[in-house]
Structures are given as C-alpha cells and as structure tokens.
Amino acid sequence: MMNIEVVLSPALLHLSDISSKNVVVIDILRATSTICTAIHEGAEAVKAVKDVEQAKALGVQGYITAAERNGQKIDGFDMGNSPFECMNGAVLGKKIALTTTNGTKCIEAAANAGAANVLSGSFLNLDATVDWLVKDGRDVVLFCAGWKDSFNLEDTLFAGSMASMLSDKTACLIDCDAALMSIDLYNLAKGNLMDYLKKSSHYKRLSHLHHDEDMVYCLQGSIFQTVVGVVDTEMKKM
Amino acid sequence: MMNIEVVLSPALLHLSDISSKNVVVIDILRATSTICTAIHEGAEAVKAVKDVEQAKALGVQGYITAAERNGQKIDGFDMGNSPFECMNGAVLGKKIALTTTNGTKCIEAAANAGAANVLSGSFLNLDATVDWLVKDGRDVVLFCAGWKDSFNLEDTLFAGSMASMLSDKTACLIDCDAALMSIDLYNLAKGNLMDYLKKSSHYKRLSHLHHDEDMVYCLQGSIFQTVVGVVDTEMKKM
Numbered sequence: 001m002m003n004i005e006v007v008l009s010p011a012l013l014h015l016s017d018i019s020s021k022n023v024v025v026i027d028i029l030r031a032t033s034t035i036c037t038a039i040h041e042g043a044e045a046v047k048a049v050k051d052v053e054q055a056k057a058l059g060v061q062g063y064i065t066a067a068e069r070n071g072q073k074i075d076g077f078d079m080g081n082s083p084f085e086c087m088n089g090a091v092l093g094k095k096i097a098l099t100t101t102n103g104t105k106c107i108e109a110a111a112n113a114g115a116a117n118v119l120s121g122s123f124l125n126l127d128a129t130v131d132w133l134v135k136d137g138r139d140v141v142l143f144c145a146g147w148k149d150s151f152n153l154e155d156t157l158f159a160g161s162m163a164s165m166l167s168d169k170t171a172c173l174i175d176c177d178a179a180l181m182s183i184d185l186y187n188l189a190k191g192n193l194m195d196y197l198k199k200s201s202h203y204k205r206l207s208h209l210h211h212d213e214d215m216v217y218c219l220q221g222s223i224f225q226t227v228v229g230v231v232d233t234e235m236k237k238m
Numbered sequence: 239m240m241n242i243e244v245v246l247s248p249a250l251l252h253l254s255d256i257s258s259k260n261v262v263v264i265d266i267l268r269a270t271s272t273i274c275t276a277i278h279e280g281a282e283a284v285k286a287v288k289d290v291e292q293a294k295a296l297g298v299q300g301y302i303t304a305a306e307r308n309g310q311k312i313d314g315f316d317m318g319n320s321p322f323e324c325m326n327g328a329v330l331g332k333k334i335a336l337t338t339t340n341g342t343k344c345i346e347a348a349a350n351a352g353a354a355n356v357l358s359g360s361f362l363n364l365d366a367t368v369d370w371l372v373k374d375g376r377d378v379v380l381f382c383a384g385w386k387d388s389f390n391l392e393d394t395l396f397a398g399s400m401a402s403m404l405s406d407k408t409a410c411l412i413d414c415d416a417a418l419m420s421i422d423l424y425n426l427a428k429g430n431l432m433d434y435l436k437k438s439s440h441y442k443r444l445s446h447l448h449h450d451e452d453m454v455y456c457l458q459g460s461i462f463q464t465v466v467g468v469v470d471t472e473m474k475k476m
Contacts (some may be wrong), residue, residue: 008246185422
C-alpha cells in the first residue's frame with residue numbers, strides 16, 4: 001500500500017518523515033517545469049542551488065547559469081527561469097546551475113532530509129513520473145514549494161493531480177488532510193487549470209511580468225516521457 | 239476594503255503581519271467551539287494557556303481547570319475540552335483555565351503578535367462574529383490552529399465559511415491563495431460538513447475516542463449570538 005502525503009510549504013517539511021520515501025518537489029510556475037524541460041531538451045544535468053553566488057561560481061566551471069528572483073531573471077546570468085530558454089538546442093549536452101525563488105532550495109532540502117529519491121514534478125511529464133513512482137512502489141511525499149513559504153494554489157493543484165492519478169493506478173493510503181484537500185481542489189479545477197489559476201497570486205505576478213506563455217506551457221498535460229530526479233546531487237534523466 | 243487572509247497553520251503565522259488586525263483563532267474541533275460555548279453558558283472568562291502546569295496553577299486561584307491532549311481529558315483536571323462539559327450551569331459565573339493540544343497556544347501567539355483583537359472562531363456563533371467583524375471594519379486574519387502545526391480540513395472549512403460570509407456582507411479584498419482555496423473547499427463541503435469531514439484525520443481520531451456528539455454539536459451553524467474574544471488576557475464576551 002503506497003502512502004501518499006502532501007506537504008503544503010517548505011516551512012512544514014519538518015513535520016513529515018521523508019526518509020526512504022520518494023519526494024516529488026513541485027514548483028509548477030516555473031522551476032520544476034523548467035528543469036523537466038531542460039532535461040527533456042537534452043541538458044546533461046541541472047544543478048539546483050539555493051544561492052545566486054553558488055550559481056555564479058558554477059558558471060566558472062562551465063555550467064550555464066540560470067537565476068530568477070521574484071519572477072524575474074537576474075542580470076548577468078545566462079538564463080532566467082523560463083522553459084522556453086531551454087529549447088532549440090540551447091541546453092543540449094550542457095549542465096545548468098539554476099537558482100530560483102522557491103523551487104531550488106526545496107530540492108536541496110528534500111535531498112538533505114534523506115529522501116530515497118527526489119523527483120522534479122511537472123504536468124509536462126506527469127504520466128511518466130506517475131508510472132515511475134508506481135513501479136518503484138515506495139511511499140510518496142508531494143512537496144509543494146509554495147511562494148516564500150506561503151501556500152500557493154498551482155503547486156497544490158499539481159499535488160492533487162498526482163495524488164489522484166497515483167491512487168487510480170495503485171493501491172494507496174491517503175490519511176493526510178493536505179492530500180485530501182489537494183485532490184478535491186484539483187477535481188474542482190481540472191476542467192481548465194489556467195482559468196482556475198487566474199485568481200491566484202502567482203498568476204497575477206507572472207502575468208504582470210509578461211510570463212503568460214510560460215504559464216500556458218507549464219500547465220499542459222504530459223507532453224513528454226522524460227522522468228527527472230536527483231542523481232549524484234544533480235537533476236538528471238532517471 | 240477589508241483585506242482577508244487565511245493562515246493555515248501556526249507554523250506559518252510568522253509569514254503574516256497581523257498587527258492591528260482582527261485575528262480569528264480557529265480550532266473548530268474543539269477548543270474554540272468549547273470556549274464560545276463556555277462564555278455563552280455564562281462563564282465569566284476562559285483563560286487559554288499553553289501548558290498543563292499553568293492551568294493547574296490557576297486552579298489554585300479558583301479557576302475551573304480544563305486540559306486536553308491528543309483529544310483526551312487529562313486526569314486530575316476538572317474538565318477536558320468538550321463543549322458539553324460547559325452546559326447546565328457547570329461554568330456559570332466561573333473562570334476556566336483551559337489548555338488544549340492546538341487551539342490555546344494559538345490564542346496566545348496571536349495576542350503576542352500584536353493583533354488588534356483576538357476572537358474565538360466557531361460555527362456556533364458565526365453570524366454574530368461576522369457581524370462584529372464587519373462593523374469593526376479592520377482587516378481580518380483567519381488563523382487555523384491545525385493539528386500539531388499540520389494543515390487540517392475542519393479549520394480550513396471554517397475559514398472558508400467565514401471568508402465567504404464576510405465577502406457577502408462587505409467589500410473585501412482576498413489576495414491570498416490560502417483564503418481562495420478555503421472558500422472553494424467550503425463551497426464544496428457546505429452541503430454536509432459532517433459527511434465531508436468523515437475522511438479527515440481528526441474526525442477519525444475524535445470518533446475513535448467517542449467524541450462524535452461533540453463534532454455534531456460543533457458543526458452546527460449559528461445557534462447563539464455571543465461574540466467571544468480576548469479582553470485583558472482572557473477570553474470573554476465582546
């Protein structure tokens with residue numbers, strides 16, 4: 001029986017014992033969607049780092065540097081945090097050092113807390129990731145990055161979507177109020193995720209910064225089969 | 239324009255600036271429902287304290303002592319945390335020192351963080367409390383006590399119910415994803431709150447401890463008009 005738990009914010013991660021479990025880090029708009037896209041587009045690895053300085057230092061070692069804070073690319077870096085920047089051969093065969101406002105620190109936190117595997121969650125490879133988790137069989141923690149430790153709607157919707165799909169495909173135990181809420185919220189919104197999210201704080205933030213295309217892209221279901229997770233401290237194809 | 243925010247757990251309270259706002263502490267099953275009932279039943283005051291020892295010490299000063307941990311009354315105290323213990327004249331004219339697993343520490347935390355007023359939230363006096371908040375007009379923070387810092391469904395439903403009712407009665411700004419989610423969840427569950435909550439972790443816990451009657455009681459809408467909040471460090475009639 002696969003136990004499914006949802007963590008709604010990095011500030012709540014300490015309440016869950018994630019050791020020896022599969023943890024899916026969720027920062028749908030946009031870090032984990034961008035990471036999945038980069039690997040699918042042939043990047044060798046994405047190194048998720050907490051600090052801008054760490055990303056810069058990796059640049060010296062030949063990494064493409066990517067940095068975003070508050071939804072905006074930081075000046076002096078090769079990329080921001082948009083999946084479109086990873087397309088058309090831009091990252092093929094390359095390593096990327098990525099730091100973002102919310103998602104990248106969660107990848108590090110999950111790895112440090114002893115997770116068996118840390119995967120990058122996105123709608124773009126949802127089916128393939130669910131199949132991987134079902135085959136692996138370990139308990140699953142769906143870890144929402146949120147916004148600066150606050151709850152957000154888009155990551156919660158993804159958690160609900162993945163929990164729902166997992167429980168359709170294998171015998172699951174869901175004894176976690178956050179997971180139950182996420183599933184109900186997803187069922188409410190799934191007819192049109194983009195429409196539902198128009199009221200959310202991050203939609204407004206990204207829309208104001210002209211990232212509407214990114215959002216449309218990130219909310220598409222299963223357009224590729226690449227499963228992405230931490231392998232030897234970097235995000236790679238699993 | 240009344241700004242409405244929802245805090246989903248005590249572990250997330252530090253993210254919100256609650257100073258000079260009206261904070262409604264929500265521990266629907268059962269602390270804040272019991273406090274409202276006690277005051278409505280004529281208790282002079284309920285002193286919410288964090289520690290069992292503090293409650294015991296107040297007993298020496300003539301307070302009725304009430305203590306609950308993990309859903310159960312603690313031996314040696316006059317009461318546990320059931321609203322029924324406050325009925326039939328048991329608390330009339332008395333002061334109660336109450337400590338519970340989740341709710342009472344939140345009352346103290348909200349008061350210490352400089353809230354303008356700290357109210358006790360319950361379905362039992364929802365209409366009256368909403369009217370009070372609308373009349374007062376300050377911004378409102380709906381503060382869910384949760385379960386040992388984890389998100390829970392019942393407090394979130396109440397937050398959604400109150401946010402929804404406030405925005406029906408006055409011009410509100412709701413730019414908080416947690417509040418938006420709470421309202422949607424409430425609209426989903428409002429047809430039968432008890433049925434909806436049967437999947438929740440705390441329903442199962444309290445039902446196992448034979449507190450079903452308490453839950454039925456606490457989920458009733460607006461059976462009295464008494465508004466309850468902190469006055470000079472104790473919960474009293476506002």
